[in-house]
Amino acid sequence: MAATRPATAQAAPPPSLVVAKTMLTAALMRADPVAVAKDDIQSFHTLLDAALLTCSPANLQNCKDWLLKNTVKSPRRIDALGKYLVRLAQSLADPSAPRSASKRDAPSNRRKVLHVLYLLHDLVHHLTTHGGQPTQLTKPLEPHLELIFTTALSLQLPGKPKLRQRLAKLTALYQDSNLYSDSYRDRISKALKDATVPAPAKPVPPKALTTSSSKEAPYVLPPFHGEPDSPWYDLPAGALMPHIRPNDPRPINPHNIKAVDLRNRTAEMGLINAVKDLLGYSESLYAEDEGIVADIDMMGQPLVRDELTGEVIVTEGYYGWSVEFCERMKKRRKETKSRDRGGRSGRKAVQSIQEQEPQ
Numbered sequence: 120m121a122a123t124r125p126a127t128a129q130a131a132p133p134p135s136l137v138v139a140k141t142m143l144t145a146a147l148m149r150a151d152p153v154a155v156a157k158d159d160i161q162s163f164h165t166l167l168d169a170a171l172l173t174c175s176p177a178n179l180q181n182c183k184d185w186l187l188k189n190t191v192k193s194p195r196r197i198d199a200l201g202k203y204l205v206r207l208a209q210s211l212a213d214p215s216a217p218r219s220a221s222k223r224d225a226p227s228n229r230r231k232v233l234h235v236l237y238l239l240h241d242l243v244h245h246l247t248t249h250g251g252q253p254t255q256l257t258k259p260l261e262p263h264l265e266l267i268f269t270t271a272l273s274l275q276l277p278g279k280p281k282l283r284q285r286l287a288k289l290t291a292l293y294q295d296s297n298l299y300s301d302s303y304r305d306r307i308s309k310a311l312k313d314a315t316v317p318a319p320a321k322p323v324p325p326k327a328l329t330t331s332s333s334k335e336a337p338y339v340l341p342p343f344h345g346e347p348d349s350p351w352y353d354l355p356a357g358a359l360m361p362h363i364r365p366n367d368p369r370p371i372n373p374h375n376i377k378a379v380d381l382r383n384r385t386a387e388m389g390l391i392n393a394v395k396d397l398l399g400y401s402e403s404l405y406a407e408d409e410g411i412v413a414d415i416d417m418m419g420q421p422l423v424r425d426e427l428t429g430e431v432i433v434t435e436g437y438y439g440w441s442v443e444f445c446e447r448m449k450k451r452r453k454e455t456k457s458r459d460r461g462g463r464s465g466r467k468a469v470q471s472i473q474e475q476e477p478q
Contacts, residue, residue: 132210139199139206140164146199147189155189163189167238172225174234183242191246194259201263204239208232208270229274229282235267236289243298253298261303268307272314286311338386338394345378354378365448366455 132140147155166182190196211228226234239260246253257264268286275282290311293304345354351373358379362371 133206133213136203136206136210139203143196143199143203146193146196149195151193151195159185159189170238171231171234174230174237179238179241182238183245186242187245191242191251191256194255197256197259198263201260204235205263205266205270208235208267212270212274229271229276232267232271232274233282233285236264236271236286239264239267240289240292247298257299257303261300265303265306265310269310269314272310275314283311283314338391340381340384340386342380342382343378344381347378349378351376365451 144157144160147160148157163182163185166178166185170178170182186200190200211231243253243257243260245251246256268289271282271286290307293299293307345358351358354376358376359371361379362375
């Protein structure tokens with residue numbers, strides 16, 4: 120089967136984010152005042168990811184403690200940290216950035232940017248309440264903090280005022296003159312006041328929706344099923360199908376296993392329906408109503424009971440082989456064994472008769 124599976128790997132980060140992360144790593148590994156080990160730097164990104172996904176007090180505290188230990192004493196590290204968080208927020212605000220598929224999945228990118236602002240404000244507030252010097256942190260951080268704030272404002276959506284309300288509460292916290300400079304507080308207040316919410320999109324007429332949905336893009340087969348240059352053990356299981364012979368004891372020659380050539384061939388209706396079923400199934404994974412699955416059998420197949428007849432129905436196969444195919448092959452193997460057993464017993468009977476005959 121040559122249907123292309125949906126990609127599950129995460130998308131590559133933008134180059135600007137990679138560069139900012141590299142600069143932050145270089146600043147942390149420099150003895151300013153003490154170099155940070157590579158494993159500790161990786162632990163920071165793990166703590167930051169946890170704080171972005173779940174902005175709990177524990178996650179914020181863990182990430183804040185790491186920053187207090189390794190960054191606040193060096194203006195260069197604070198500047199590199201601010202540049203990295205700006206690039207991170209901008210990558211989350213990019214329209215092409217991957218979005219959460221459902222409410223049960225990770226939080227939205229808007230909320231992640233908001234979590235970055237919460238983390239930085241908590242860091243500044245900690246220095247103030249514990250007798251530190253917040254200006255040592257806020258002076259190099261304010262330009263980057265302003266960019267993150269305006270990035271969050273750009274993510275406003277019509278009919279969803281929560282983001283603006285939370286940014287307004289954060290702006291009220293910024294008004295503390297002991298934390299931030301007057302010019303920064305004025306710029307943030309002006310940015311919040313001048314920011315506009317995009318107008319809602321105009322509804323599309325039902326006729327236009329029907330027309331666009333009826334004209335589906337044609338399904339086109341890829342040139343090969345599998346990479347032509349890949350070794351046989353890296354090819355998909357479908358590359359084995361042309362070499363499988365029922366009841367053939369000879370092993371398959373690995374040199375004969377190649378990528379399936381699909382050039383100059385069109386997609387058959389059975390394959391198109393299989394791809395549609397797969398796409399429909401993948402969309403149903405993140406649907407609001409997940410449906411009810413009664414049980415899962417030993418082959419990993421969901422079992423659904425028919426409401427009318429009460430019969431248990433196998434909806435689909437997980438390992439690629441259908442139940443009918445497995446039962447047919449099992450039956451054929453039993454028949455082959457019974458024939459072999461019958462042949463051996465017949466030969467033994469003839470041999471015993473021959474031994475009993477007088478010489």
